[in-house]
Amino acid sequence: MALWSGRFTEGADAFTQRFGASLPVDKALYAQDIAGSKAHARMLAAQGVIAQEDADAIAAGLDGIKADIEAGRFAFDVNDEDIHMAVERALIERVGDAGARLHTGRSRNDQVATDTRLFAKQRCSDLMRANLALRRALMMQAEAHFDVILPGCTHLQHAQPVLLSHHLLAYTWMLARDFERLVAARRAADASPLGAAALAGTTYPLDRQMTAADLGFSRVIPNSLDAVSDRDFLLDLSYACSVSCMHLSRLCEEIVLWSSSEFGFIELSDSFSTGSSIMPQKKNPDFAELIRGKTGRVVGDLVALLVTCKALPLAYNKDLQEDKEGAIDAARTLEDCLVCTAGMVETMRVVPEAMRAQAKKGYLAATDVADYLAKKGLPFRRAHEVVGHLVLVCEQRGCGLGDLSLADFKAECELFEADITGALDLESIVAARTTEGGTGHAAVRVQLAQAKEVFAADEASV
Numbered sequence: 015m016a017l018w019s020g021r022f023t024e025g026a027d028a029f030t031q032r033f034g035a036s037l038p039v040d041k042a043l044y045a046q047d048i049a050g051s052k053a054h055a056r057m058l059a060a061q062g063v064i065a066q067e068d069a070d071a072i073a074a075g076l077d078g079i080k081a082d083i084e085a086g087r088f089a090f091d092v093n094d095e096d097i098h099m100a101v102e103r104a105l106i107e108r109v110g111d112a113g114a115r116l117h118t119g120r121s122r123n124d125q126v127a128t129d130t131r132l133f134a135k136q137r138c139s140d141l142m143r144a145n146l147a148l149r150r151a152l153m154m155q156a157e158a159h160f161d162v163i164l165p166g167c168t169h170l171q172h173a174q175p176v177l178l179s180h181h182l183l184a185y186t187w188m189l190a191r192d193f194e195r196l197v198a199a200r201r202a203a204d205a206s207p208l209g210a211a212a213l214a215g216t217t218y219p220l221d222r223q224m225t226a227a228d229l230g231f232s233r234v235i236p237n238s239l240d241a242v243s244d245r246d247f248l249l250d251l252s253y254a255c256s257v258s259c260m261h262l263s264r265l266c267e268e269i270v271l272w273s274s275s276e277f278g279f280i281e282l283s284d285s286f287s288t289g290s291s292i293m294p295q296k297k298n299p300d301f302a303e304l305i306r307g308k309t310g311r312v313v314g315d316l317v318a319l320l321v322t323c324k325a326l327p328l329a330y331n332k333d334l335q336e337d338k339e340g341a342i343d344a345a346r347t348l349e350d351c352l353v354c355t356a357g358m359v360e361t362m363r364v365v366p367e368a369m370r371a372q373a374k375k376g377y378l379a380a381t382d383v384a385d386y387l388a389k390k391g392l393p394f395r396r397a398h399e400v401v402g403h404l405v406l407v408c409e410q411r412g413c414g415l416g417d418l419s420l421a422d423f424k425a426e427c428e429l430f431e432a433d434i435t436g437a438l439d440l441e442s443i444v445a446a447r448t449t450e451g452g453t454g455h456a457a458v459r460v461q462l463a464q465a466k467e468v469f470a471a472d473e474a475s476v
Contacts, residue, residue, distance in 0.1 A: 034332075036096045044083050046132035047097050047125070048076045049104075050208060051226040054120055061219050063119065068112040075109040076101070098122050098129075099167040110299050119218035123330040127207040130338060132229060134251050137345040138200035142476045144352035145193050145258070149186045149469055151360040156462060158180040161455070162168040164279065164369035165378060172376025175440050178369065179462065186465050188261040193472050195254035202250045206231035207241035213329035214238055243329045243419060245319070248341045252316040255344040256309075262351050263309040266302035269358060273299050278368040283361035286354070302358060305351045310342045312347050315340035373440055377405050379415050382437045382446070390429045400427045 042231035052073050061068035079101055082088040094100035099122075105113035156179035166176035194236035208214070215238045221236045235241035272279035282299055321334045380401050388460035404426055408415055418440045423430035436442055447454040451461065 031093070034095065034335075035119070036088065037094050037100060037337045039329065040097045040126070040129075041090070041100070042342060043129045043133050043423075044097050044101065044337070045080065046129040047101055048080045049132065049229060049462075050128045050225075051101065051116055052076055052126060053225045054208060055116055056228065056436040057221050057224045058115075058118060060224065061221055063218050063442070064112075064115045065219075068115055071109040071112040072105065072116050075105045075113060078108065079104050096126075098125055119209070119216045119220050121213075123212050124207045124210040124238075127210075127244075128229070129244050129441075130245075130341075131203045131205065131207065131231075131247060133338075134203040134247055134341070135200050137342075137349075138196045138203065138251060138254075139203065139476055141255070141258075141345060141349055141352070142193055142196050142200075142472070143289045144349050144356070145189055145196065146354050146469065146473055146476070148356040148359065149189050149465075150377070151356045152182045152186045152189075153256045153462065153465060153469070155359060155362075155364065156186075159364050159366065159459070161362065162366040162369055163373050163444055165373045165376060166453070172372070172378055174381055174453075175373045175378045175444050177444060177455065177458055178364065178366075180458045182455040183458070183461055184464055185261070185265050186469075188264075189258070190465070190472070192254065192258040192261060195250075195257060199247065199250035201280070205247075206234045207235050207244075210238035210241035213242055221273075239329045243326065243331075243334070245323055245334060245337050248337055249316070249319055249323070250346050252312075252341055254321055255348040256313045256316045258348055259305075259309040259312040259351060262348075262355050263306045265359075267304045268366065269302040269362070270299045270306070273297075273302075277372070279365055279372075281363040281365065282358060283363075285361060286358045301354050305354060308347050308351055312344045315344040315347075326467050332347075370440070374414070377404075377408065377415055378440075379438045379443055380405055382443050383415065383434070384465060386434060386437045387429055392427065392429055397427075429467065 019122055034404045053071045055064070055072040055076075058064045079088065088104070090100055091103060094103065102113065102116065104117065107113075109410065112348065135291050160177070160179045162178040163175050164181065166170040166174050166181070206222065206229060208225045208229070209220045209222035224235045226232075233326050235244070269280070269282070271277055282297070282302075284297075286299075286301050287297045288300040304351050318340045319337060322333055326333055383404070384394065384397040384401045387400060388394045392400070404418065404423070407422065407426075408418065411417075416435075420434065422431065423434055445456075448457055450457060452458075
């Protein structure tokens with residue numbers, strides 16, 4: 015029998031009962047629901063609304079229900095619309111009238127909002143830990159292959175040589191921003207709606223500050239209408255998951271490219287590769303591809319929630335039953351993707367010689383040759399034109415800039431001298447980028463130290 019059956023003369027139709035049920039999704043919040051109910055019961059007893067023995071019976075009953083759910087012994091009833099009704103039904107069956115007093119001064123509206131906020135806070139913390147694990151793997155590879163040079167690209171075309179460590183650290187900074195978004199989402203969820211009741215508060219002398227502190231919330235939501243209808247915190251979580259998945263997709267795209275025969279920059283561990291059912295030679299980066307594909311799913315979860323919340327009048331509306339499935343899915347998917355990516359990065363084998371061979375192609379020294387002329391007084395735009403013509407000469411001859419003679423250089427500009435060969439050395443080109451945030455060895459060492467410092471602070475905050 016439904017908890018509101020006193021108002022109705024007919025039972026729910028079987029289809030509409032199934033259609034309106036959220037139990038398949040929100041039973042994932044059983045622990046949060048039980049924690050919220052225990053805190054509410056303790057507060058009711060402290061305020062003299064219910065007897066202490068009732069509060070004790072409620073707590074014991076809820077502990078038993080939680081143990082049964084976790085052991086797989088709990089029997090959900092066909093009439094259980096959601097986890098809240100399932101737990102309350104079982105509680106009343108176990109402890110009688112004491113269980114029936116639990117809902118005093120509370121609505122499912124503030125109850126579900128409380129459960130969801132507790133769940134969001136926990137998932138943010140879980141994701142922050144997974145984020146740190148991937149950043150640790152990236153920094154480990156950056157340190158292990160600090161001096162390795164590869165071609166840096168724009169438009170996926172060879173541009174300038176960079177250190178592999180510099181390239182990998184770029185992803186740690188993306189992930190550091192993802193961490194900040196998760197911190198913000200956790201902070202947004204860290205406010206208690208419990209005690210707002212259905213929408214207008216209640217006539218019972220509830221102590222909302224007590225339940226907020228009991229449940230680990232930092233504050234109470236000051237407006238009861240907003241308390242039961244706000245889902246911005248879930249949007250923040252879903253957005254954080256979407257951006258993080260987008261970053262993982264970018265990294266995994268490079269893993270797919272780098273592990274291909276055309277690049278050969280890395281070799282993935284067998285544990286993070288698959289084969290072909292017909293081609294015995296294949297070693298496919300399936301998991302990197304799958305992470306890339308799952309990004310669309312997580313972005314879809316965000317869009318679905320945005321559309322669900324669009325145009326909802328105050329306060330609670332049944333539409334908000336659709337708030338949890340996407341957020342739960344987005345958090346679970348991101349966590350799996352972070353774990354998988356960390357495993358790939360940690361176990362991949364870097365092939366420095368392949369990276370260096372490609373760094374020698376594509377006239378990566380061209381900018382440095384132009385800078386050489388500019389430092390000798392030639393306007394940079396003119397220097398750019400001179401070097402562009404030198405590249406054209408190389409293309410016509412089928413050679414590289416390093417294959418040109420001093421006479422070839424002087425034929426284009428008299429400012430060239432014998433020391434031009436120093437501008438064509440890969441190590442010198444890279445090392446010369448000493449500006450803050452650049453790819454020079456000294457600059458990357460500073461950057462790595464900064465990344466470790468931020469990592470340590472983030473790790474301490476989880």
